[in-house]
Amino acid sequence: MLESSNLMLPRTTYNFIIAGGGIGGLTVAIDWPKIRTALIFLVASVVIEYGPINKGEPYILVHLNNATYSVLIGQCIGGGSTVNAMFLQRCPAVDYDSWEALGNPGWGWNSLLPYFKRSENFTAPNPAFTQQSNITHSTMSMVSTAQCTQAMPHTLIPEVAGRFWNAALALGIPIDPDPNSGKNTGLFTSLKALNAGTETRSYLKLLIMIDTAVSKVLFKDKTAVGVEYRLVGTNQVFSATACNGVISAAGAVHSPQILQFSGVGPKALLQSLGIPVVLDLPGVGTNFQDQLNMPVTYNFTSNVFPNADSLQNNVTFFAEQLALYNSAHQGALTLTAQTGNNIVSLYLKETTSNWKALIALAASQDPASLLPPGSDPTQILQLYISYSSAIGSISWNxxxxxxxxxxxxxxRGTIKINSxxxxxxxxVDFGALTDPTDIELVLALIRGIRAQINPPIAHECCTLSMAPLKYGGVVDSDRLVYGLKGLREADVSVWPFSPPGSAPSATAYAVGEKVSDPVVRESRHIWLTFK
Known part of the structure; x- marks a missing residue:
């Protein structure tokens, strides 16, 4: 990987410019050798990384006693996936099919499956470990050659993990031997996006601008022609030109921020800050979604040693595990500390016998009454609860x-610039529990812990929804921003609905792969023009 730590780029004109170095942006960039070959290396490519790692954006959850939290963002190479335990899990087929049914041809499960496989390389778990931990798995939906390596992670202590499985089975929860097959409900072990031998990830060589922030997309008329960027902590302004377009991949929080600074978004908001309006697009920054986290802590009379808490409470054990990981990439730290890959994913009908009443409650709500003031009332695409997809999950470490x-x-919540x-x-208004159905769903999952809800789990998405304009959409099925030319979105912000999985990374990889196809295709067309 090539990095540039100063503001002077090797040149000021590039083929494409990617704003953001997370999964979406990097996945598109990995396919760029095809583009550069087609263009005969006419110009190079640049990825502009947003800024420092793990920055938290404070915000207030008005429906949780006005508590203040931070939006968790992995502002580093790899984006949010670097702070999301590296889990890799596809979501149920029916959820991707709902994207397509919304008016996005080519975004259903059958269309996305080849892109999932393009980005994956499955490594089976050790047979002895599999037997000891009661793990079952299938390779029917996996492939053996791809850019992103999948592996079955080693749980902290297999015999304890095995007890979790036995307890779930005793409750009648079925094993899902292949949670990546389009149906991931039941009991399973989540995969991770790391090389099974080195426990690391790697990228192709790219030109990376670090400690910089893309402040706006530059337009000529309504065509994106480059970006303006700044050094973090300074007021110095620089620009770079993109011959063939700009790809925004700054994530669900910062992608709408960049658009709003660029003059693309709700007209009233832009005018209130004196920003010239390039395009009045009310859906920018709306439809904000994340998943609620409800930690439940038990008092054990005697827990087996070692366990996940030993990493935090036992200095000697942590030092031993750190040395083991550094020397052999084995042990407890092959998983992010304090996380677990033992998963139970639940249907609505499995969660509560009162499921019909919950669906009736959801259907009775007025979408406009649930939105923050001034938002586009069409942004709630539909009130939905799927009978064949998960509404909740349990993870134990x-x-x-x-x-x-x-x-x-x-x-649903909103993202708005403030200056x-x-x-x-x-x-940032998360909008947590504004829909009363969510409160009932939370209570159905677990009773009496509302004060312990921790809303952000770094699965933010959906703020530049891929949907028809009449539903508050921002991009079309080719990920092009409505009403503009040369500007694509390539991150989780364009998902219309949050896929119900314990980790969104697999979907982000597949979507990045799919976005790269029209970029490659259009670049080849441009090459013919230049020739």
């Missing part, structure tokens, strides 16, 4: 805390 997730919220300074905090 062998320690005292079990995480319960509501993975399919109906509530004309790219480094100022945003106005």
């Amino acid at each position: 062998t320690g005292a805390t079990t995480s319960v997730y509501q993975v399919k919220p109906l509530s 004309t300074n790219i480094f100022d905090n945003l106005l």
Whole structure:
């Protein structure tokens, strides 16, 4: 990987410019050798990374007693996936099919499956470990050659993980031997996106601008022709030109921020800050979604040692595990500390016998009444609860805390800029529990813990929705921003609905692969023009 730590780029004109170095942007960039060959290396490519790692954007959840939290963002190479435990899990086929049914041809399960396979390389778990941990798995939906390596991670202590499986089976929860086959409900072990031998990830050589922030996309008329960017912590302004287009991949929080600074978004918001309006697009920054996290902590009379809590509470054990990981890439730290890959994913009907009443409650809500003031009332695409997809999941890391997730919220929030300074905090309204159905779903998953809900789990998405304009959409099925030319979105911000899985990374990889196809195709057309 090539990095540039100063502001002077080797040149000021590039083929394409990617704003953001997360999964979406890097996946598109990996396919660029095809583009550069077609263009006979006419110009190079540049990825502009947003800024420092793990920056938190403060915001208030008005429906959770006005509590203030931070939006978790992995602002580093790899984006949010670097702080999301590296889990790799496809979501149920029916959820991708709902994207297509919304008016996005080519975005259903059958169309996306080849792109999932293009980005994956499955490594089976060790047979002895599999037997000890009661793990079953199938390779029917996996492939053996791709850019992103999948592996079955080693749980912290197999015999304890095995007890979790036995307990789930005793409750009648079925094993899902292939959670990546388009149906991932039941009991399974989540995969991770790391090389099974080295426990690392790697990228092709790219020109990376670090400690910089893309402050706006530059337009000529309504065609994207480049970007303006700044050094983090300064007021110095620089620009770079893109011959063939700009690809925004700054994530669900910062992609709408960049568009709004560029004059693309709700007209009233832009005018209130004195930003010239390039395009009045009300859906920019709406439809914001994340998944609720409800940690439940138990008091164990005697837990087996070692367990996940031992990494935090036992200095000697942590030092031993760190040395083991550094020397052999084995042991407890092959998983992110305090996370677990033992997953139970639940249907609505499996969660509560009162499921018909919950669906009736969801159907009775007025979408406009659930939106923050001034938002586009068409942004809630539909109130939905799928009968064949998960609405909640349980993850256990062998320690005292079990995480319960509501993975399919109906509530929606907003992302809005608050000034004309790219480094100022945003106005982020998560909108948690604004839909009363979400409260009932939370109670169905687990009773009496509302005060313990931790809304952000770094699965933010959907703020530049891929949907028809009449539903508050921002991009079309080719990921082009409506009403503009030369500007594509390549990250989780364009998902219309949050896929109900314990990890969104697999979907982000597949979507990045799919976005690269029209970029390659159009670049070849441009090459013919230049020739």
